[in-house]
Amino acid sequence: MKRYAMVVDLKKCLGCQTCTISCKLFHGLGPDIVRVKVIEQEEGEFPHVERMFIPLRCMHCDDPECLKACPTGATKKRTDGIVIVDQDECMGCRYCAVVCPYQARTFIAVDRRYFPGNGNLWEAKRYTEHQTGTMQKCDFCYKRIDEGISRGLEPGIAPEATPMCVISCIGKALYFGDLNDPESKVSRLIKQRNGFRLKEELGTEPSVYFLPRR
Amino acid sequence: MIRTERQLYIFQKDWTGNGERGIRDQMLMPAIFFGAVSPGLFLSSVIFDYIPGLWLSITLNFVGYGLTHLLYLGRMERFWRGLANIRTSWISRGLLFNILFSITSLLYTLSATFTIPVLNVSGVNTTLKIAGIISAILFAAYPGFMLSFVKAIPFWRSLLEPALFFLQAIMAGTAIHILSFAFTKSGYGNTDILTGINFILMLTVLLLIMTALVMKSLHGEAERVSVRHLTIGGLSTYFLGGALFAGLVVPIFALSLIFAFGLDLQRFEILLYSLMVFELTGVYLCKYSIIRAGVYTPALKSRISI
Numbered sequence: 001m002k003r004y005a006m007v008v009d010l011k012k013c014l015g016c017q018t019c020t021i022s023c024k025l026f027h028g029l030g031p032d033i034v035r036v037k038v039i040e041q042e043e044g045e046f047p048h049v050e051r052m053f054i055p056l057r058c059m060h061c062d063d064p065e066c067l068k069a070c071p072t073g074a075t076k077k078r079t080d081g082i083v084i085v086d087q088d089e090c091m092g093c094r095y096c097a098v099v100c101p102y103q104a105r106t107f108i109a110v111d112r113r114y115f116p117g118n119g120n121l122w123e124a125k126r127y128t129e130h131q132t133g134t135m136q137k138c139d140f141c142y143k144r145i146d147e148g149i150s151r152g153l154e155p156g157i158a159p160e161a162t163p164m165c166v167i168s169c170i171g172k173a174l175y176f177g178d179l180n181d182p183e184s185k186v187s188r189l190i191k192q193r194n195g196f197r198l199k200e201e202l203g204t205e206p207s208v209y210f211l212p213r214r
Numbered sequence: 215m216i217r218t219e220r221q222l223y224i225f226q227k228d229w230t231g232n233g234e235r236g237i238r239d240q241m242l243m244p245a246i247f248f249g250a251v252s253p254g255l256f257l258s259s260v261i262f263d264y265i266p267g268l269w270l271s272i273t274l275n276f277v278g279y280g281l282t283h284l285l286y287l288g289r290m291e292r293f294w295r296g297l298a299n300i301r302t303s304w305i306s307r308g309l310l311f312n313i314l315f316s317i318t319s320l321l322y323t324l325s326a327t328f329t330i331p332v333l334n335v336s337g338v339n340t341t342l343k344i345a346g347i348i349s350a351i352l353f354a355a356y357p358g359f360m361l362s363f364v365k366a367i368p369f370w371r372s373l374l375e376p377a378l379f380f381l382q383a384i385m386a387g388t389a390i391h392i393l394s395f396a397f398t399k400s401g402y403g404n405t406d407i408l409t410g411i412n413f414i415l416m417l418t419v420l421l422l423i424m425t426a427l428v429m430k431s432l433h434g435e436a437e438r439v440s441v442r443h444l445t446i447g448g449l450s451t452y453f454l455g456g457a458l459f460a461g462l463v464v465p466i467f468a469l470s471l472i473f474a475f476g477l478d479l480q481r482f483e484i485l486l487y488s489l490m491v492f493e494l495t496g497v498y499l500c501k502y503s504i505i506r507a508g509v510y511t512p513a514l515k516s517r518i519s520i
Contacts, residue, residue, distance in 0.1 A: 092288015101366035133288025
């Protein structure tokens with residue numbers, strides 16, 4: 001059984017937000033709707049101060065709080081570990097957003113566009129794919145992964161079967177692959193560089209690992 | 215424009231009432247408030263056989279809680295799907311408790327008001343009464359459980375939350391029961407005992423809130439951030455001024471004087487009703503403040519050595 005995971009190399013992340021933008025473009029997300037956000041953190045005291053950037057998204061937890069909290073069953077966990085939201089089932093109560101320790105969900109309150117009126121052709125086509133009044137979150141581009149697999153491609157290796165943020169990252173800071181395969185790139189990186197997860201004390205078992213800067 | 219956020223402690227912003235949908239996003243707090251008042255009033259009315267209170271409770275449940283909650287949902291036409299995950303979701307359980315409460319309270323009120331052959335059989339009537347009481351208790355306490363099970367927000371994670379929400383519901387129920395005497399004198403003779411119960415509940419709630427604040431301020435940093443926000447931060451006017459001072463301290467002080475001097479409550483009707491309005495406002499502001507004060511622990515603090 002596969003369990004897809006992502007690894008973020010904090011040493012390589014430039015904070016350029018290409019992952020955010022490529023995700024927004026690929027999924028056709030309107031203003032203020034982001035699935036990946038990059039946060040900035042300063043550490044140390046003057047003159048030894050450093051800044052670092054941390055791309056955050058849904059952590060696709062193995063024991064997701066959102067799954068337990070969702071009253072409608074719209075939040076689902078696939079057998080490969082990817083947590084998705086079925087927009088046709090979501091009633092927009094936002095409990096999932098409240099319980100998520102990573103604030104990885106965005107509520108589509110209204111249909112807004114960057115361009116005036118009905119938006120440009122891209123917006124008119126893509127924005128309607130998302131239902132207002134429902135939740136949005138990173139889904140590891142699962143449709144892309146499924147399509148790639150059906151063509152015999154390996155997610156994390158073949159770009160066509162890999163999440164958009166990973167293949168668009170200009171610093172090569174993102175890796176994707178099967179956590180259950182000890183020979184996969186993600187498993188090896190986590191082992192070699194002491195990969196850690198955020199808020200592990202909550203016991204949600206996130207599938208996104210971070211590699212420390214040193 | 216895509217901004218790079220700087221984060222440490224982040225307040226939850228999904229249940230704040232601020233949103234792009236205007237009035238619809240503000241409907242959550244009235245729903246939570248009336249979701250407390252309605253079962254509280256039902257319990258108070260059942261104990262004192264107060265028929266107008268039963269009808270008012272039903273009205274507040276359907277309009278004050280049900281309608282506002284529906285308006286708050288992003289897709290209100292799908293509310294029925296909310297029953298799909300009773301096994302793990304407190305929202306699902308809350309919806310179930312509300313449905314049970316709506317049905318049993320309505321049937322009991324009908325049987326208490328009118329002569330309906332099917333409902334007025336002794337066993338049926340008692341069963342409805344007991345079912346109504348149980349569902350009202352569950353319905354009143356569920357928002358507290360809903361908050362206390364949020365692992366991500368340490369300030370809410372306490373069993374004091376369900377106790378507080380339940381006691382506040384009964385307190386608000388008795389307050390609106392007393393307030394209703396301004397419009398109907400039916401059951402007016404119970405004013406003294408109701409005021410006594412209400413007074414004890416106010417003292418208990420005040421004690422519970424103070425205990426919670428002290429306990430939380432002794433815990434982690436995120437809890438302390440929440441407590442600071444409630445006491446000296448942006449919510450202090452609502453919480454300290456509204457919920458604690460106007461909503462609890464003033465009514466407790468005024469009622470203490472009335473009780474201490476053995477004054478006749480019925481001579482101080484206007485004062486009593488004013489105090490009940492203060493108390494209800496305090497309950498609303500307390501719930502509002504607690505929900506707004508929810509803070510997430512930072513995603514990264516103390517984990518990364520650079």
